[in-house]
Every structure is written in structure tokens, then in C-alpha cells.
Amino acid sequence: MNNYPKLHNATWPGLVGKGPDSEPIIPFDSLLEMTATAEVDGVKFDGLDIGLLEPHFDLNDPDEAKKLAEKVSKYNLKVGSLVAPIWAGSAMGTADQRKIFVEMVRKSCEFGQKLKELGVRDYGVVRIDSAAGVGDWAKDPVGNTKQIVATFKEACDVAAEFGEKLAAEGEICWGAMHSWKHMVDTLEAVDRPNIGFQADMSHTFLYTLGYNAPEHRIIPEGADLHDREVVKAALKTVTDALRPWTIDFHVAQNDGSVFGSGSHDKTGRHCQATDPNGLLDISHDAGYWLRDENGNLTKAMQHICWDGCMFPNAVMENQQTWNDILAAMIKVRDAHGWGA
Structure with missing residues (x-):
């Protein structure tokens, strides 16, 4: 029986793309309860990955980690990866913006340490x-990438003080990270032992289509995406380049399109696990990330997470959605898991 990697749900889809200019934010407690309730053939989620974003969390509250620990413990769940709320700053911004960016990494690492x-x-x-953004980055690709790399290096040094690793998210809307080649170049330039790549099956599939970086497109324009x-x-091609860097992994589905809601830029559309228009064979294609080029398990991640950012609230508030997601996650573990 495979009990690794552990299976996690994510809380940030209740926040990302929501708010005054979109649908209402889904409360953390609601997401926690739906995650804990999900069950497929006696198997349940093992934990949650957490977006440390307001209004779900206040990193200035010294008791926030304790309150979270009490909530998840009641459901026998664990916390895994944390999303640092770095968007009040920027890795490519002014000196003050870069300072805020690093400070948010510090606060997130401190929070993670408390949870441990x-x-x-x-x-x-x-x-x-x-x-x-990619547009701002493109005004000076060389200079802006150097600035991002310098900020990432500083953030890595801060994270190292807490024994934490940073995972740079592969998504087409982030400057210097918006193609698979840019992502590799950025990680190589940072050159710190505690930085790696966060692969999301939806976002990284868009790398193959060259959105925001047509020069790095792999699948030719006009090709049959159902082939x-x-x-x-x-x-x-993408996984061979990025797998050696991958330290965090999101299971997801994509239909080859982009989508944005609220204030979030367009990025790889997350589809439901059962979406008939999905182009990925979830359990098979997860193997490109979870196994090496020879088909051997890398065991690089002790847990994997589902990401369904910008799902409509009607979908997210339907318990069947989470059961379907859990079922897809179980299939991934059945195919690429291992025993303790």
C-alpha cells in the first residue's frame, strides 16, 4: 500500500481571483471542513497547503500559528507548503518593494517554524x-532578471536561517518565470541550495504552448492538442529541464487555455479533475514529474497538492468537487507512490 506522497488540498483557491472585483472569498474554515469531509473508499486527505494571505491569516498576530494548529489537529490533518504573501512588494521593484518581499518571506518562514x-x-x-508582471519585466529583461535573482538570493539566505526551502512557482504570468527556459535560467542564476521549482500540471502545460514566451513554444501552432x-x-521536454529543480508539486488539469478572474492575470486554466475537455491524463502525466527519465521514482516530495485556483464558488462549495479531486490524487499515488 502506498502511503507516500501524502495527499493535500490547497486553501488559496478560496482567495485567489476572489474579492470585491469577483466572487466572495471563501472562508478558511469552510475550506478546511470540505477538505476533512472528502473521502473516497475510506481514504481521506492527509493535509492542507496554506496560502498565508489575508483575510485567512494575519501574520502579525503572534497566536495565528497556534490557532491554525488547533484547527487542523481537530481534523487529524497536517500543514505542508506555505505560500508567502509577497505581492505587497516585488522582487523586481524599488528598494522598499524588494525589502517588503524579503520580509514577507521571513514572516512566512517564522510561521512555518512555529507550525513545526x-x-x-x-x-x-x-x-x-x-x-x-511579464510586461514590466520585458522592458529590460536582462536588468530586471538580475534584480529578481538578487532578491531571490536574499530571500534564500533568510529562509536558510529557518531551515526552509523556497519553491519558485512556474506560471506564465510571473516575469523571469514565464517560460520553462526563463525559469531554468533564473534558478541557475540564483544558485542557492535551498531554492527549487514548484511544478503545477496546469501552469506548466502552458509552458509547452509558449504563452507569453512564443520563442520557447514546444508544441507547434496548429498542432492537435488531443494527440x-x-x-x-x-x-x-519541459519535465526533463525542470524536474531536477522540482521540490513541490501540484496535481491539476488543463484544457490548453488561459484564464484570469478578479485582479489575477490570465494564466493556465485550472479545470475540474473530471473535465471532459482536459488535455492531461492526470495520473500518467504526473509521472513525468514524479519519476526520472528512466522511470524511477524520485521521491523528491513527501506530499503532493491539488490546485484549483479560480474555480467558481459554486464549484468549490460543492462537496463532490473535493471527492473527485481526492479520487484523482489517489490515482496519482497508486501509480507513483511508495510505502513508508
Whole structure:
């Protein structure tokens, strides 16, 4: 029986793309309860990955970690990776913006350390991005990338003080991270032992189509995206380049399109696990990230997480959604998991 990697749900989809200019934010307690209630053939989620964003969390509250630990413990869940709320700053901004960026990483690492001390977090990373748009980055690609790299280095040094690793999210809307080649170049330039890559099956599939970086497109324009051999070859190219860096992994589905809601830029559309328009064979294609080029398990992540950012609230508030997601996660673990 495979009991690794542990199976996690995410809380940030209750926040990302929500708010005054979109649908209402879904309360953390609601997400926690739906996660804990999900069950498929006696199997339940093992934990949650947490977005440390207001109004779910206040990092200035010294008791916030304790309150979270008490909530998840009641449901016998663990906390895994944390999303640092770095968007009040920018890795490519002014000196003050870069300072805020690093300070948010520090606060997130401190929060993570408290959760470890409270016994509810045994694994996971702190997730970051450049907090910079592709358009702004493109005004000076060389200079802006150097600035992002310098900020990331400083953030890595701060994270190292807490024994944390930072995972740079591969998403087409973040400058210097918006293609698979840019992402590799940025990680290589940072050159710190505690930085890696966060792969999301939806976002990284868009890398193959060259959105925001047509020069790095892999699947030719006009190709049949329902041709599995075309998709598999493209995924192999991307994963061979980024797998060695991958330290955090999101299971997801994508239909080859982009989507944004609220204030969030357009990025790889997250589809429901059962979406008939999904182009990914979730359990098979997860193997490109979870196994090496020879088909051997990397065991690089002790847990994996589902990401369904910008799902409509009607979908997220339907318990069946989470049961379907859990079922897809179980299939991934059945195919690529291992025993303790």
C-alpha cells in the first residue's frame, strides 16, 4: 500500500481571483471542513497547503500559528507548503518593494517554524514568485532578471536561517518565470541550495504552448492538442529541464487555455479533475514529474497538492468537487507512490 506522497488540498483557491472585483472569498474554515469531509473508499486527505494571505491569516498576530494548529489537529490533518504573501512588494521593484518581499518571506518562514514546533508541519516548502508582471519585466529583461535573482538570493539566505526551502512557482504570468527556459535560467542564476521549482500540471502545460514566451513554444501552432503523442513529447521536454529543480508539486488539469478572474492575470486554466475537455491524463502525466527519465521514482516530495485556483464558488462549495479531486490524487499515488 502506498502511503507516500501524502495527499493535500490547497486553501488559496478560496482567495485567489476572489474579492470585491469577483466572487466572495471563501472562508478558511469552510475550506478546511470540505477538505476533512472528502473521502473516497475510506481514504481521506492527509493535509492542507496554506496560502498565508489575508483575510485567512494575519501574520502579525503572534497566536495565528497556534490557532491554525488547533484547527487542523481537530481534523487529524497536517500543514505542508506555505505560500508567502509577497505581492505587497516585488522582487523586481524599488528598494522598499524588494525589502517588503524579503520580509514577507521571513514572516512566512517564522510561521512555518512555529507550525513545526506545534507538531502539525513535518514537510513542505515556502512558495514564492517574482511578484512582477511579464510586461514590466520585458522592458529590460536582462536588468530586471538580475534584480529578481538578487532578491531571490536574499530571500534564500533568510529562509536558510529557518531551515526552509523556497519553491519558485512556474506560471506564465510571473516575469523571469514565464517560460520553462526563463525559469531554468533564473534558478541557475540564483544558485542557492535551498531554492527549487514548484511544478503545477496546469501552469506548466502552458509552458509547452509558449504563452507569453512564443520563442520557447514546444508544441507547434496548429498542432492537435488531443494527440497524446504530441502532448507527451512536449511534457517530456519541459519535465526533463525542470524536474531536477522540482521540490513541490501540484496535481491539476488543463484544457490548453488561459484564464484570469478578479485582479489575477490570465494564466493556465485550472479545470475540474473530471473535465471532459482536459488535455492531461492526470495520473500518467504526473509521472513525468514524479519519476526520472528512466522511470524511477524520485521521491523528491513527501506530499503532493491539488490546485484549483479560480474555480467558481459554486464549484468549490460543492462537496463532490473535493471527492473527485481526492479520487484523482489517489490515482496519482497508486501509480507513483511508495510505502513508508
